[in-house]
Amino acid sequence: MCLAVPGEILSIDESNPVIRNARVNFGGVVKEVSLAMTPEATVGQYVLIHAGLALGVIDEEEANQIIEDFNTIAELNQAEGAQP
Amino acid sequence: MKFVDEFRDRGKAQQLAEAIRHAVTRPHTLMEICGGQTHAIVKFGVDELLPPEITLVHGPGCPVCVTPVELVDKAIALAQRNDVIFCSFGDMARVPGSRLDLLGVKAAGGDVRIVYSPLDAVKLARKFPEKEVIFFAIGFETTAPANALAVYQAHELQIENFSILASHVLVPPAMEAILSAEQCRVTGFLAAGHVCTVMGCTQYEPIARKYGVPIVVTGFEPVDILRGILGCVQQLEQGRAEVTNAYARAVTHDGNHAAQRLIDTVFEVTGRKWRGLGEIPNSGLGLRPEFHAFDAERRFGLSTITAEESTECISGAILQGLRKPAECPAFGTRCTPETPLGAPMVSNEGACAAYYRYRRHVTP
Numbered sequence: 529m530c531l532a533v534p535g536e537i538l539s540i541d542e543s544n545p546v547i548r549n550a551r552v553n554f555g556g557v558v559k560e561v562s563l564a565m566t567p568e569a570t571v572g573q574y575v576l577i578h579a580g581l582a583l584g585v586i587d588e589e590e591a592n593q594i595i596e597d598f599n600t601i602a603e604l605n606q607a608e609g610a611q612p
Numbered sequence: 613m614k615f616v617d618e619f620r621d622r623g624k625a626q627q628l629a630e631a632i633r634h635a636v637t638r639p640h641t642l643m644e645i646c647g648g649q650t651h652a653i654v655k656f657g658v659d660e661l662l663p664p665e666i667t668l669v670h671g672p673g674c675p676v677c678v679t680p681v682e683l684v685d686k687a688i689a690l691a692q693r694n695d696v697i698f699c700s701f702g703d704m705a706r707v708p709g710s711r712l713d714l715l716g717v718k719a720a721g722g723d724v725r726i727v728y729s730p731l732d733a734v735k736l737a738r739k740f741p742e743k744e745v746i747f748f749a750i751g752f753e754t755t756a757p758a759n760a761l762a763v764y765q766a767h768e769l770q771i772e773n774f775s776i777l778a779s780h781v782l783v784p785p786a787m788e789a790i791l792s793a794e795q796c797r798v799t800g801f802l803a804a805g806h807v808c809t810v811m812g813c814t815q816y817e818p819i820a821r822k823y824g825v826p827i828v829v830t831g832f833e834p835v836d837i838l839r840g841i842l843g844c845v846q847q848l849e850q851g852r853a854e855v856t857n858a859y860a861r862a863v864t865h866d867g868n869h870a871a872q873r874l875i876d877t878v879f880e881v882t883g884r885k886w887r888g889l890g891e892i893p894n895s896g897l898g899l900r901p902e903f904h905a906f907d908a909e910r911r912f913g914l915s916t917i918t919a920e921e922s923t924e925c926i927s928g929a930i931l932q933g934l935r936k937p938a939e940c941p942a943f944g945t946r947c948t949p950e951t952p953l954g955a956p957m958v959s960n961e962g963a964c965a966a967y968y969r970y971r972r973h974v975t976p
Binding site: 530531532533534536546547554555561562564565566567574576578579580581583584586587588590591593594595598601602604605608 | 613614615616618619624627628630631634646647648673675701728729730731732751752754755757758759761764765768769804806807809810832835839860861862863864868870871874961
């Protein structure tokens, strides 16, 4: 129920802010969803969609940071593993 | 899929599991709040990567599971009316009421439709002005903005044949109910990431302080869940009880202001009955008086319908993390997804359905 799926915004219909429908690409499947609760979202960004509504824009920097952090984790694991 | 595949990476998951093994020195019992997290844990075997000191218990965050049977009976009564198109999310349609389920109503000729979004139900109301279109508005804070937006759109567009049967619940009061129970063994929480996408992290700070439990906002992919567990274990080992965010790509400290404003415009906090947990004060949302015209319970006078939960289903203990599905004598025998005794066996997020689907080979 509380699952939300990330999708890339392809186009936005700005004619009514209460509706603010957009076409969003979910890994090849394109669906119409509402961006009424993410007025800041723009074409090309990834949004998290739940029940046909975008709940937030995905922070790409934060996502990349996690992947980079794995280098540190690997080093720490090695250091810990080296101890008796 | 971008932002999904890289967080399902086996190598990264194993690195995190190793970091958790290094961090842990004593037993900890962590509860993941959300049923979506439960399913990911069981499906990907996240629990099997963990050291024996860590026990994961599954929380109440499955809106289908906690919706009381009384409300299912009300939905069925509405769906049986000739003038009604009754719309629901898919897994709610198979939850047994006192005598039948919504799919049974559909089989008997009722107009029951499975929709992906409450906004689709609003579209149906515009398309069929001669019908009453009712949406079964269940959910936690994650779903509240979509349900609020459906009501708000109907209000703004003057769609008078749309209403909702609301069963909205809130996470923080449920956490307090679990932590206040005498038999509670939870020492740390993985908070439900998408609830926090909407509401932010601040609501959990008083709970972390009051009960001395770490609360880590956690996502839904295996790498996200393991990062949440690592954060929780590090706090427990260091004697800290803080709210931290392990899902920053989707959650900000303050959450989504536009969504919070809309929820507050349409809904007000009210008491709710939870399956398995009973009545919890201030634990849900109901429509504000300005939007009572969209309240199906008022429009169709359903207040006289009452019902008691099945005595055989142990969903109460399951939803509080006191029992595991395989400990139920009916699990996999008298209770299966095809013939469920209770909601946790039906919903995609129910703990019983997760264990039935992915762990039937494991004996209790």
